[in-house]
Amino acid sequence: MPQGLTIRPATVDDLGALHETAERAVFKLLSEHYSAEQLNAARDAEIYKVERELVESGRYYAVEVDGMVVGGSGWSDGGEFGPAGHVESGVRADASTATMRATYIDPDWSRQGLATLLAHVTETIARNAGFRVFEAMCTPASEAFRAAMGYHLVERVPTRFAGGVELVGARMRKVC
Structure with a gap:
């Protein structure tokens, strides 16, 4: 585990660093699962x-x-897997389900337990808010990660983008 580790609520000032981290993670860690076009x-x-x-x-x-x-x-309630206005898969979780959202770790820091730690933090906070069912829309890389945390596959979900490009994700669920 790294030294000087802090987990805290993100602020709007963090968005630039979070977007950069997400892009690096997606393009490095998912390039073996999805094409450049996807x-x-x-x-x-x-x-x-x-x-x-x-x-x-x-x-x-x-x-x-x-x-x-x-x-x-992060996590959200109300069954949302993603923000309004984004390309939708047409899938929503039940309103009594907390959806685990947008977990990204910089590739230089992957495989050091940070994603697991963050997942435990978000699940604990959602559990303290009264949720007992958690769902996540997973990429192939995060599907194995969530399965190791006790999630099971609900369904494979295609998401279509402009030009007919499609990604298939895994809807995963955990009941506590």
Whole structure:
């Protein structure tokens, strides 16, 4: 585990670092699962951009190492897997389900337990808010991660972007 580790609610001032972290993570860690065309279509649709509203709600957390933001994760209620106005898969979770959202770790800091730590933080906070069911829309890389945390596959979900480009994600669920 790194030294100087802090997990805290993200602020609007963190958005630039969080967006950069998300883009590095997506393009490095998902390039073996998705084509460049798919990754670029997702970027153009801002599908992995950390949304301001999630940060402003106090439900998005930044992880810092020695004062540098190296990752983030959040959760929402009301069944939302993503922000309004983004390309939709047409899938919503039940309103009594907390959806785990936008977990990204800088590739230079991957495989050090930070994503697991953030997932535990977001689940604990959602549990303290009264939620007992958690869902996440997962990429191939995060599907194995969530399965190791006790999530199971609900369904495969295609998301279509402009030009007919499609990504398939895994809707995962955990009941506590």
